[in-house]
Amino acid sequence: MHKYVNYEKIMHSIDVIDKKILRMMQADALLSVADIALRVGVGTASCWRRIGRMEKSGIIKGHKAVIDPRAMGLEVEVSLRVTLDKTQTDAFDRFIEAARKVKEVNEIQTFLGRVDVRLNILARDMEHYQEIYRNQILLLPHISDIEALMVITNVMSKDGVPL
Amino acid sequence: MISIDNVDRALLRELQNNGSAKASDLGRLVGLSQSAAWRRIKRLEEAKIINGKRIVLDAVKLGFSVTVFLGVKLAAKGRVSLEDFERAVSAIPEVQLVQHVLGMYDYRLKVVATDLSDFERVLRRRIMTLPGVGEVESNVLLSEEKRNFVI
Numbered sequence: 001m002h003k004y005v006n007y008e009k010i011m012h013s014i015d016v017i018d019k020k021i022l023r024m025m026q027a028d029a030l031l032s033v034a035d036i037a038l039r040v041g042v043g044t045a046s047c048w049r050r051i052g053r054m055e056k057s058g059i060i061k062g063h064k065a066v067i068d069p070r071a072m073g074l075e076v077e078v079s080l081r082v083t084l085d086k087t088q089t090d091a092f093d094r095f096i097e098a099a100r101k102v103k104e105v106n107e108i109q110t111f112l113g114r115v116d117v118r119l120n121i122l123a124r125d126m127e128h129y130q131e132i133y134r135n136q137i138l139l140l141p142h143i144s145d146i147e148a149l150m151v152i153t154n155v156m157s158k159d160g161v162p163l
Numbered sequence: 164m165i166s167i168d169n170v171d172r173a174l175l176r177e178l179q180n181n182g183s184a185k186a187s188d189l190g191r192l193v194g195l196s197q198s199a200a201w202r203r204i205k206r207l208e209e210a211k212i213i214n215g216k217r218i219v220l221d222a223v224k225l226g227f228s229v230t231v232f233l234g235v236k237l238a239a240k241g242r243v244s245l246e247d248f249e250r251a252v253s254a255i256p257e258v259q260l261v262q263h264v265l266g267m268y269d270y271r272l273k274v275v276a277t278d279l280s281d282f283e284r285v286l287r288r289r290i291m292t293l294p295g296v297g298e299v300e301s302n303v304l305l306s307e308e309k310r311n312f313v314i
């Protein structure tokens with residue numbers, strides 16, 4: 001009898017040690033593999049293998065540099081919460097397509113809830129923000145309501161996974 | 164604030180996509196020698212434009228298939244210490260982002276959960292019991308596009 005093996009599931013399954021490794025890597029991406037191995041309590045070679053396996057299965061997607069927009073002179077960050085006119089069947093697609101063309105929009109998220117779409121805007125100052133809002137955002141199609149949340153501070157931003 | 168030119172921008176764009184890229188590879192991509200690329204990266208790090216490095220994990224493959232953004236209003240402003248609220252909310256493991264905002268909510272939170280009932284548990288037991296918490300609005304994330312803001 002041919003036995004069905006779910007390779008996908010095997011690829012994605014991680015054990016307690018893998019979890020500890022990921023936790024260390026999330027807490028400090030600059031740790032060396034030797035350091036991680038020491039703290040988790042496994043050999044360096046085994047730690048390498050585990051990390052390699054998780055990279056191969058796509059659990060670890062890679063690394064990114066954290067870039068601070070404020071240090072680059074983008075002082076104003078605003079979350080625009082948009083409700084769309086859903087009587088238009090293609091409202092979502094057309095709105096998102098047009099929003100992509102606004103270069104100051106760095107995040108586009110869609111939701112199930114009171115808000116349909118959220119756009120994150122980064123601007124140099126309030127004057128720049130006003131200009132983007134009036135001349136680009138308000139011209140986007142099918143908006144029925146729009147609310148702004150201006151970011152005062154990022155209190156905490158782990159932006160990872162609770163392992 | 165330091166001034167940055169198009170070569171710096173190109174380096175930042177590459178580093179946002181691949182934080183482990185070597186100075187030699189980055190240099191080749193933007194047309195610089197390894198040492199010139201390294202010096203520019205060093206300068207961007209010193210100016211805190213590059214502010215650390217982070218691992219990128221696939222949340223869904225790790226079993227966290229639900230992401231919810233919450234708008235939280237504090238119940239009695241003035242009587243609640245913002246520090247107390249911020250400390251308590253930041254200590255919840257499922258909360259991955261806390262932003263103090265100005266507008267119809269006071270805080271914006273990102274919560275990562277394994278499924279909707281796991282989210283409900285976090286909401287009821289952890290979020291709704293926070294000191295000073297008032298109205299809470301939940302929006303479940305369906306799709307997300309992040310774009311390079313270094314333009």
